[in-house]
Amino acid sequence: MSESLVDISLTINETEYRVSVEPRYTLADVIRHQCGLTGTHLGCEHGVCGTCNVLVDGEPVRACLMFAIQAQGAKIRTVEGLSQGDTLHALQQAFMDHHALQCGFCTPGFLMLLTGALETNPDLTDAELRDVLSSNLCRCTGYQNIILAARAGADRMKQLTSPMPETATLRPADA
């Protein structure tokens, strides 16, 4: 067995982090402890709760089920990369507007899950959104407000990327 450290480079939210890791270090632990990005939370550490979801090359994955050494060369996105300055991402705003969190521990995982799923398919139906949301656990909300926020955030994301400029004026940003 070897506990020797390996120097790797991770690209997180378009910033490069050079870190020394043991191969056994999970991506989630390295993001938190060595890159200092503590927005990614760890719940179960065995792939069930979804709290540690991050995007790896656009796909939501469990950062506790991937070793950091495997993520070299990939584009990683975490919850810290969602907002544009002081402007929240459409999903973050929707989570606020619909009270889709209480303690907030699970929220980063939900946001990254939804961001990846909706960037891949902006037209997810209500049933498909519920299926995607079944990936993550929340112990506060009872999920109903998360479902409402996901729908509202999905609609807003689509509106913001719509090729038709007039649609942007049909609804105020903060309904």
Added chain:
Amino acid sequence: MKPSPFQYHVPLTVDDAVTILNNVAPDDGHILAGGQSLVPTMAYRMANPAHLVDINRVAGVDSVGVDNGHLSIGCLVRHAAFETPVIDGPIGDLLPKVCHHIAHYPIRRRGTFCGSLAHADPASEWCLVATTLNAIIELRSVRGTRMVAADDFFEGMMSTARAENEMLVSVRLPLMKETERFGFFEFSRRAGDFGLTMVLAVYELAGGSIVNPRIGLGGVEDRPSRNAAAEQILAGSAPSDAVFVAAAEAASASVEPMEDIHAPASYRRHLVKAGVLSALRQTVQ
């Protein structure tokens, strides 16, 4: 919940992966593919491999193709590849229906079809598909390649015919005829959870009669299996609810279900009856 130390190997070709595996397998070396079962097992310290051979950067093994009447699935094809049909025809429709039941969205982005077969969890959907459809599994070692029928591959709970120095490089599923019908049933306690019982029913309808029926059961016994009792009742009969009920009862009576914290044997026996009936009824809808 932290894996114990291991040496990490990252081959770029199948040949290199097989060579490294051959060197490290006697020293508790394992292949790492999607890692969605292996890594949790390591987090629990139920598995403490001394070496991991990460095949995620191996070239040319991440595609699905048609090869001599078979759907050929390379060892880096993720579950998510099957969320929509990969091919026209019944098998193209069957795989998404089953895939939808596999774990959750992020898990399906990472986990692989072939990894599920190598892991051989009794509740694996793909292991059930492989057994029911008579898949052929390609194993490669430094000595060469051998093909193993799914029926001979699964030997028990997370136990297969794969030798420790062999890498599962692909699986071949026979294409289904246009006249073949299928139904799939899974019961689990939560969305994405392990199935307590799964049933895949496939048969060909020829001249109004059931030909070549295959009733596959998963999550019931220690490995996926075909149910001969149900298949005997179906073969040669015209599809009808009475025949389906008889087949479901025969299947239920003939299994020897596992017992665990989630369900006693009697409960799984009941699920087999309900599941076979449900899967068969889907074939005539």
